[in-house]
Each structure stands twice: as structure tokens, then as C-alpha cells.
Amino acid sequence: MEKFTNIADRAVPIPEENIDTDQIIPARFLKAITREGFGENLFRDWRYDRENNPKEFVLNDPTYEGKILVAGKNFGCGSSREHAAWAIYDYGFRVVISSFFADIFKNNALNNGLLVIQTSEEQLQELLGIIQDDPTTQFQVNLEEQTVINESMGVSFSFDINSFKKLCLLNGYDNVDFLRSKTEEIKAYEASYHK
Amino acid sequence: MGRTLFEKIWDAHVVSQIPDGPAILYIDKHLIHEVTSPQAFDGLRKRGIPVRRPDRILATADHNVPTLNQHLPIKEELSRIQVEKLTRNCEEFGIELYGLNHPYQGIVHVIGPELGVTQPGMTMVCGDSHTSTHGAFGSIAFGIGTSEVEQVMATQCMLQQKPKTMKIDIHGQLRPGVVSKDIILYIISQISASGGTGYFVEYAGEAIRSLGMEARMTICNMSIEMGARGGLIAPDEITFDYIRGREFAPKGAEFERAVAKWKELASDEDATFDEVITFDAADIEPMITFGTNPGMGIGISENVPTTASIASATGKVNFEKALNYMGVEEGQPLKGKKIDYVFIGSCTNSRIEDLRMVAELVKGKKKADEVEVWVVPGSKQVETQAMEEGIHEVLTAAGFQFRGPGCSACLGMNEDKIPAGKYCVSTSNRNFEGRQGPGARTFLASPLTAAASALSGYVTDVRELGPVMV
Numbered sequence A: 001m002e003k004f005t006n007i008a009d010r011a012v013p014i015p016e017e018n019i020d021t022d023q024i025i026p027a028r029f030l031k032a033i034t035r036e037g038f039g040e041n042l043f044r045d046w047r048y049d050r051e052n053n054p055k056e057f058v059l060n061d062p063t064y065e066g067k068i069l070v071a072g073k074n075f076g077c078g079s080s081r082e083h084a085a086w087a088i089y090d091y092g093f094r095v096v097i098s099s100f101f102a103d104i105f106k107n108n109a110l111n112n113g114l115l116v117i118q119t120s121e122e123q124l125q126e127l128l129g130i131i132q133d134d135p136t137t138q139f140q141v142n143l144e145e146q147t148v149i150n151e152s153m154g155v156s157f158s159f160d161i162n163s164f165k166k167l168c169l170l171n172g173y174d175n176v177d178f179l180r181s182k183t184e185e186i187k188a189y190e191a192s193y194h195k
Numbered sequence B: 001m002g003r004t005l006f007e008k009i010w011d012a013h014v015v016s017q018i019p020d021g022p023a024i025l026y027i028d029k030h031l032i033h034e035v036t037s038p039q040a041f042d043g044l045r046k047r048g049i050p051v052r053r054p055d056r057i058l059a060t061a062d063h064n065v066p067t068l069n070q071h072l073p074i075k076e077e078l079s080r081i082q083v084e085k086l087t088r089n090c091e092e093f094g095i096e097l098y099g100l101n102h103p104y105q106g107i108v109h110v111i112g113p114e115l116g117v118t119q120p121g122m123t124m125v126c127g128d129s130h131t132s133t134h135g136a137f138g139s140i141a142f143g144i145g146t147s148e149v150e151q152v153m154a155t156q157c158m159l160q161q162k163p164k165t166m167k168i169d170i171h172g173q174l175r176p177g178v179v180s181k182d183i184i185l186y187i188i189s190q191i192s193a194s195g196g197t198g199y200f201v202e203y204a205g206e207a208i209r210s211l212g213m214e215a216r217m218t219i220c221n222m223s224i225e226m227g228a229r230g231g232l233i234a235p236d237e238i239t240f241d242y243i244r245g246r247e248f249a250p251k252g253a254e255f256e257r258a259v260a261k262w263k264e265l266a267s268d269e270d271a272t273f274d275e276v277i278t279f280d281a282a283d284i285e286p287m288i289t290f291g292t293n294p295g296m297g298i299g300i301s302e303n304v305p306t307t308a309s310i311a312s313a314t315g316k317v318n319f320e321k322a323l324n325y326m327g328v329e330e331g332q333p334l335k336g337k338k339i340d341y342v343f344i345g346s347c348t349n350s351r352i353e354d355l356r357m358v359a360e361l362v363k364g365k366k367k368a369d370e371v372e373v374w375v376v377p378g379s380k381q382v383e384t385q386a387m388e389e390g391i392h393e394v395l396t397a398a399g400f401q402f403r404g405p406g407c408s409a410c411l412g413m414n415e416d417k418i419p420a421g422k423y424c425v426s427t428s429n430r431n432f433e434g435r436q437g438p439g440a441r442t443f444l445a446s447p448l449t450a451a452a453s454a455l456s457g458y459v460t461d462v463r464e465l466g467p468v469m470v
Helices: A083-091 A103-110 A121-133 A163-171 A175-180 A183-191 B005-012 B038-047 B077-093 B108-114 B129-137 B146-155 B180-191 B213-226 B237-243 B252-262 B313-326 B352-362 B380-388 B391-397 B447-456
Strands: A007-009 A011-014 A068-071 A095-098 A115-118 A139-142 A147-150 A155-158 B014-017 B023-026 B029-032 B057-060 B123-126 B140-143 B157-160 B164-171 B199-204 B230-232 B275-280 B287-289 B297-299 B341-344 B372-375 B423-426 B441-444
Touching: A011 A121, A068 A121, A083 A103, A095 A121, A103 A115, A103 A163, A103 B146, A121 A155, A175 B146, A175 B157, A183 B014, A183 B023, B005 B014, B005 B140, B005 B199, B029 B108, B029 B146, B038 B077, B038 B146, B057 B108, B108 B123, B108 B129, B108 B213, B108 B380, B123 B129, B123 B146, B129 B140, B129 B213, B129 B230, B129 B237, B140 B230, B146 B157, B180 B213, B180 B275, B180 B287, B180 B297, B199 B213, B213 B230, B213 B237, B213 B352, B237 B252, B341 B352, B341 B447, B352 B380, B352 B391, B352 B447, B380 B391, B423 B447
Parallel strands: A011 A068, A068 A095, A095 A115, B029 B057, B029 B123, B123 B140, B164 B199, B164 B275, B199 B230, B341 B372, B341 B423, B423 B441
Antiparallel strands: A007 A139, A139 A147, A147 A155, B014 B023, B023 B157, B287 B297, B287 B441
């Protein structure tokens, strides 16, 4: 996993609720056996019609760009497919901001160096408003400080993340390496566990 | 202070707790399939490490498999490659695979229980969100991502944040024509597609206790559709009877010892839940969804809500988008709407009890001419049993297609896709845009409602066909 570095960039808004992972990456693209290349099919059926013509959608709109995705509540619900997190990361996003994330998606994102930031619904609506008013406005995302700042509008808020996940993101730590370092503990548990 | 069933099982599986972080949770059973495992195996290869406990893994091919001509090589190239990759990975890492044409092959959440692999008190994971199904046996079972699949393969443990607990009590008894699928669709319609997020749910109450195991699985299966990490039901005699004698269940005296332990698996009287929600079974009627998430459901006699009834501005936008996609009008009934397809299958409703329910209803009747009906059993064993019981003949005589086992049109990873713009009454779990095929329009419902609609050719209230025997 790559280390998470602080970001200063523009944001892309998708002000819809309950965006499920079938929309983020439709099932027919899950047949790959590697992790690469999912970005080109991110939101495939919202970006293109069945003849592959671009549709009216924010990712096709040059007004918007940046490494920060801002979306409505319950983002990433539905299927556990990690391909959704891979697709978002591969497309170039490094942060997703929403007022609510589905649990499995949140874990998948954090396991791939994609920072998910949960805000209040009010903050989310404020951010969406700021982006709509000025699509070029810049946001500073600072993981060490756990803050999101938009200087031009004088907006600043902090976010929660548990200290273990933060440490992993900042250092690019790998959970498998971490768990393997606990092998003796795991063996001791297994030995005492009669089921 | 007393503990909930969830907490008892969780606590028994914590290897250690990281301060201000997740627990290292021990996993008893790991289920894998072809779609979410290849990158995890690759990860192990890159690290040069083995699967730590191949004996704790159950593998099958389900998402990509065709449901016609299963004896022939898979036609679709990418699907074939993915299934072959699973076979090679299982060989290389010493994992037993119930692949295509194996007598135990089937949807991973159907075969775990039917083989007796799923047992009370266990922790179980799978790279599939419907892993919550196994909670019906009183186990902690939940879906994980591929990075976590790799963690479990490498260490038999995973890092997991402890969720909050919720109890959903369903008092009283179900009315005729109402089955477990209606209970869970009703719950989700009441608390929304995100109402359970952050929670692990225990289902309780008279209406739940009176259900058979397969009906309980249907309920736990869809826990994820309200965002819950999982759902479970305390085991009882119905659970033990279901497990007894199955392939991988304990046998003889060992089984009796296991049952004695399983009987301790219940929430204490004084246990507290973070949230408790109560419903009355008598309020539930056959359910159907009208929109593009499973929370958008109504009773079959009700009308689709109006935009004006939706509170938030973004909620209104989503609601209108959903109705537009579905070609459904606000304030109108769904009952009587013409349909094109019926799909009876998926890890939600493809077990023998589901097929018996359907066969009972359609016996001696014919499907509507213009409707195509696919019945896809959940496993090879369900398929075989349905043939032995003559269900296959009843369905075929009614004009239903009885196919081979797999995930099929629940998510259309194989050829079984609903064409764009067409309507399908489906017993599966998700009505997301494009879920059953690009542009497909899904009405989620119970096997009874699906079968009744197949006979009439439009969305039908099964109770209007006469007395219903369930």
C-alpha cells in the first residue's frame, strides 16, 4: 500500500445518496484476475450509454477534476467487491468525503490507501455548495491533523479516524505483515481454543 | 452485566485488541469463490507464503457459472479464465474445491449450511456481502474485501472493528401468504438501506422463532441490504435438527456435546443492545420493491410513495431518479404492472423449501405466455433433491425453465441477464440499477409473489389466488 500524503486539490461532486458498488464498478467488470485497470470502468454505466457514448455525468464534465470525490450519504453500499475501491483509486482519487459510508467499503478503501472522510450531513451539503459555486476551489486534506480546509471560503473541519488506521495510512503499513508478526499469539490462541 | 449473543461469540474469537484500533479476530471458516479470491492468492504468491489453514477454507465456483449446459466448457472467455484460475489456485495452495459439476457445487451461502460446515458459535467470512446468511445458525458471519481475504488466508485472522449491536424483534405471527422474504423486505423498507450500518443485528421474537432454517437464512442474508455488518438468530432445536447428520456436522456423541455448547448461545436476559427495534408480524403483507435500492419497498396492496412524502432534498432527487429508471409512477399501485421475466434463485431464495413453496403454488397451472421464468436452484444438491421430489416436473409443466445451480441473474455475471428496459420480479436481494443486466428493472419479492406473478404475467398479490398453504 502506498503511503498517504497530504492533498491540496479540487473536488468532484456526486450529490446522490446510496451510491452502491454495482454503480461504482458493474459486476461484468469483476472478471479480471489482477487488481489493475479498473479506473477506466469506474461508474461505467453512468459515464457511458450502451453504445459507449459519453453520458451527461460529472466525470465527463471538464468543469470538475481533482483527487477528492464528494458524494451523498451511504456511499459504497451493497456488494463487498473491493474492485470498487480499486476503481476509485485507479481513476486517480485519493480521498472520498461523504456523510456516511457503508462498512465494508470503508474497510476496503482504507486497506488500499484511499482515505474516507465522514462529515456531518450539514458539512457535506456545505462542501457540495462550495464546489458548485466554484469548481476550481482547492481543498487541503491533512491526515496528520485530521482536517479538511478550504481557505477561499474560510471553511475548515476536522474528521475522526482511529489511530491504528491513521498510522497504517501514513506509513503505508500492510495488514498482512502486521498480522503475520502476531503469529505466535495466533498459535497460542488456537492451542487454547477447543471447538 | 449480561452479554448479547453477538458479544459472546465475538469475545471468544478475539486474539487481541489493538488500543484505539481493530481487534485481531480469529476466523473459524473462510468461504471463497472465483470472483474475489484471485488477487488474494496473487498477494500470497508475491509474499511467498502459504495459506495458513487450508483446512478451514471451503471453495466453490458460483458467480460466473452458466446455468445451462454446465457439462460443457464455459463459453464466455473471461468467466472461464476466472473459474479455471480458482481451480489452479486451490490446487496450488491445497484447498478442497467444489467446482463446476462437483456434487457439492453451488452458491457459497447455500452449500455452507447444507454441508453442515456452518455451525452455531462460529466466526465465518467470505469475500461476498451476503455471507451474513450464515448468521441464521447463531454465528458471526460477514462479507469482506479481497485484501481481507488475503489476511485470512495468510493468518486465519483479520483486523476488524467491533460493530454496535441492534435487536430487531418481530412479535406475533405472520399472516397467510407472508413469508420470511417479506419480513426482511418490510424491515428494510422501514429502517432504510442504511438503517443498520455500523450494527450487527440479532433477529428475535415469535415470528422469527417459528421459521424453519432456510427461511431464517433468507432474513439474515439480506441484513447487508440495510447496511448491517451481519445478522444472527440464536440457535434452537430447529437449528440443531437441521445440522444433524449433515456431511461435515459433528457425529454421534460429539454432536450431542456440540449441541450442549450451542444451547448456551443466546443473549442474556439482562444484555443491552445499542438499539432495539420492534415490529408486529401482523403489520406485514407480501412485499415488493419499486425502486433501485432494497429499502424502496411497499406492501403489495400499497401505492408507490409520492415525491412530496420524501423528506430531504437529495432524497427527493434520488427517489425521482429511481422512479424514472424503473418506469414507475409515484402514487400508483405496482400490482397489475406487466412483467417480462421472473427469476427464482440467488443466495436469498434458492433452497429446497423455496422451490417446494413455488411448486406447491404452480402445480397444475401454466405461466403467462409472454413471461420468461428462470428457476435456478442454489446448489447441485438442491437441484438433485428437486428432481427426486418431482418439483422439476411440476415447474417444467408450468412452463418454467429449471436450470443448473449458480448465482445467475441475481447479478448477471454469466449469460443470465435481464435485457435493458425489461421488468423482472426477482427473489434475489438487490434491485440496484443494472444489477440484473444493464438497464434491467428489478422488483424484489418473495418466491410466492414471484411465482404468482409468473402465472398472471403481472405483479400479483399471491393472496388473491386463493388460500395460501404456508
